[in-house]
Amino acid sequence: MSRPSTAIRVAAAAALVAVAACSDGTRSTGPEPAPVLRTVQAPDLGVLARTVPGFGGLFLDHGVPTVYLTDVTKRGAAERALGGFAQSRGVAPAEIRVLQGKYAYGDLDRWTQAVSYEAFEQGGVVFVDLDEAANRVLVAVERGASHANIRSLAARLGVPAEALVVRETDPIVYASTLQEQVRPVVAGLQIHFGNFLCSIGFNAVSGGQNSFVTASHCTNVQGGVEGTQYFQSLSSQPNSFIGTEVADPAYVRGRKGSACPKSRRCRFSDASRAAYAAGVPFTLGGIAETSGPNNGSLTITGTFSVTSEGNAVVGDVVNKVGRTTGWTQGVVTNTCVNTGVSGSNIVQLCQTFVDAGVGGGDSGSDVFGLTGGSSVRLLGILWGGNGAGTQFVYSPITNIEQELGPLTTF
Amino acid sequence: MKRWGGAALCGAALLIPRTVIATPSPQRPDSLTFTLVAPDSARAGHPIPIVLRLTNTGDRPLDLYLTGRTITFDIVVTRVDGEIVWRRLAHVTSQQILQVKTLAPGEMLEVKDRWTATAPGDYTLMGVIPTDREPLRTAPARLRVAP
Numbered sequence: 001m002s003r004p005s006t007a008i009r010v011a012a013a014a015a016l017v018a019v020a021a022c023s024d025g026t027r028s029t030g031p032e033p034a035p036v037l038r039t040v041q042a043p044d045l046g047v048l049a050r051t052v053p054g055f056g057g058l059f060l061d062h063g064v065p066t067v068y069l070t071d072v073t074k075r076g077a078a079e080r081a082l083g084g085f086a087q088s089r090g091v092a093p094a095e096i097r098v099l100q101g102k103y104a105y106g107d108l109d110r111w112t113q114a115v116s117y118e119a120f121e122q123g124g125v126v127f128v129d130l131d132e133a134a135n136r137v138l139v140a141v142e143r144g145a146s147h148a149n150i151r152s153l154a155a156r157l158g159v160p161a162e163a164l165v166v167r168e169t170d171p172i173v174y175a176s177t178l179q180e181q182v183r184p185v186v187a188g189l190q191i192h193f194g195n196f197l198c199s200i201g202f203n204a205v206s207g208g209q210n211s212f213v214t215a216s217h218c219t220n221v222q223g224g225v226e227g228t229q230y231f232q233s234l235s236s237q238p239n240s241f242i243g244t245e246v247a248d249p250a251y252v253r254g255r256k257g258s259a260c261p262k263s264r265r266c267r268f269s270d271a272s273r274a275a276y277a278a279g280v281p282f283t284l285g286g287i288a289e290t291s292g293p294n295n296g297s298l299t300i301t302g303t304f305s306v307t308s309e310g311n312a313v314v315g316d317v318v319n320k321v322g323r324t325t326g327w328t329q330g331v332v333t334n335t336c337v338n339t340g341v342s343g344s345n346i347v348q349l350c351q352t353f354v355d356a357g358v359g360g361g362d363s364g365s366d367v368f369g370l371t372g373g374s375s376v377r378l379l380g381i382l383w384g385g386n387g388a389g390t391q392f393v394y395s396p397i398t399n400i401e402q403e404l405g406p407l408t409t410f
Numbered sequence: 411m412k413r414w415g416g417a418a419l420c421g422a423a424l425l426i427p428r429t430v431i432a433t434p435s436p437q438r439p440d441s442l443t444f445t446l447v448a449p450d451s452a453r454a455g456h457p458i459p460i461v462l463r464l465t466n467t468g469d470r471p472l473d474l475y476l477t478g479r480t481i482t483f484d485i486v487v488t489r490v491d492g493e494i495v496w497r498r499l500a501h502v503t504s505q506q507i508l509q510v511k512t513l514a515p516g517e518m519l520e521v522k523d524r525w526t527a528t529a530p531g532d533y534t535l536m537g538v539i540p541t542d543r544e545p546l547r548t549a550p551a552r553l554r555v556a557p
Contacts, residue, residue: 198507340503361475363508383506384506387482
């Protein structure tokens with residue numbers, strides 16, 4: 001519950017006086033007064049606490065104004081103060097519901113403020129509220145956080161044990177998108193280098209070095225290490241530098257007897273590895289999750305967790321999360337395809353095709369299969385797509401590890 | 411398909427190119443125009459030069475989010491009945507890197523290619539440049555191909 005400014009409280013008090021004046025039981029033979037309170041704002045609870053004896057809270061119960069009173073015989077005062085508000089909601093003053101309250105609003109307000117002032121120093125507190133629908137002080141803590149610490153704090157502050165409710169809840173986080181700065185860094189987020197944008201494929205540890213993998217063509221030069229510097233999500237943001245390219249094998253020319261076609265340059269993966277800068281938080285195995293596949297949303301709602309690696313076969317349903325088209329999902333149509341890259345002499349050997357959405361900026365994205373709950377099997381990284389944006393191409397994880405070396409990905 | 415080089419560009423002038431101003435898309439700033447330049451008539455079997463021009467007509471720089479290190483663009487050729495007879499990006503796999511391209515006031519970005527009609531008839535040409543949102547599209551341009 002927010003606490004309005006003094007000016008608003010004064011205005012609300014004036015409105016309540018008007019409400020009381022209009023609902024004193026007298027009747028007029030003339031035309032009914034204009035329904036000036038049809039659009040009345042919710043009454044200020046602080047004002048109610050001063051004007052209604054024993055007031056302990058107000059809320060709507062299935063649309064019916066409901067008040068807590070420590071002395072239910074003071075119902076008349078509540079009806080007078082809230083009659084206009086009730087009528088604006090289509091409820092007659094006599095139909096206002098009165099519940100037996102145990103604590104006065106003023107006490108609850110004082111206790112709430114006292115607890116709030118100190119509780120946030122303890123880890124895991126999500127919010128502190130005067131719960132006017134329960135006539136209690138409510139402290140919400142993250143799952144697994146200590147209830148006892150909050151209870152002992154409340155006791156020290158003079159809050160009756162019965163007046164306090166401690167409840168577990170999910171932490172409240174800013175709603176971020178795949179294109180914004182997000183920490184800890186997870187797969188699927190936008191990365192920036194030079195004048196280009198790509199996506200993070202997955203986090204990995206290689207030879208003890210904390211790293212992320214993205215596409216080879218998402219480096220300053222595709223093939224070969226030039227120390228590309230990466231920012232998440234844009235270099236113009238403070239604290240956005242996250243790492244430096246450290247591995248990107250060269251493309252090799254085709255020779256007779258090799259898998260690489262004549263006059264082409266080849267690799268089995270379009271993948272590179274960057275080492276995280278010191279102090280950059282990242283989640284090993286973490287992939288940003290949006291609200292659902294193929295819905296276009298870029299808003300992060302959770303995190304997938306890599307729990308295994310594997311390869312897909314034709315007919316498998318696979319997924320990707322990338323900065324441009326978000327979470328897309330579709331069926332594998334071809335595996336181990338030698339794929340020419342438009343506008344170049346590069347052929348990516350043994351790649352996988354998927355009928356699913358893709359767009360510019362998705363290069364480097366994670367590709368994975370769902371295995372239950374938030375667990376996923378890492379399959380590879382996306383690097384290409386068709387002109388219509390309806391088919392993506394990815395490098396399988398086995399090809400990536402063949403070229404970048406063994407990677408710990410979860 | 412070969413890229414249209416400088417020599418072809420000079421030859422194209424003889425074909426009396428016509429400029430068609432694209433209809434602004436919702437994602438496009440008012441100061442951005444996207445035009446397709448092509449002859450309105452040609453002969454079957456002869457390459458037809460097609461130019462797409464993206465111009466910042468405003469007085470402020472514009473950041474464009476375009477696909478590819480070399481800008482990816484599509485040209486779609488359809489018959490009068492709507493059947494697609496050529497699509498530049500059909501059966502092509504492009505890298506999905508996004509390039510932030512800044513167009514200074516008055517600056518023009520030009521990409522070009524050629525298409526060879528194999529049969530006479532009336533055709534419609536349209537240029538498309540993918541972005542990280544809705545693609546930019548030119549207005550359709552008519553082309554008559556004689557035998």
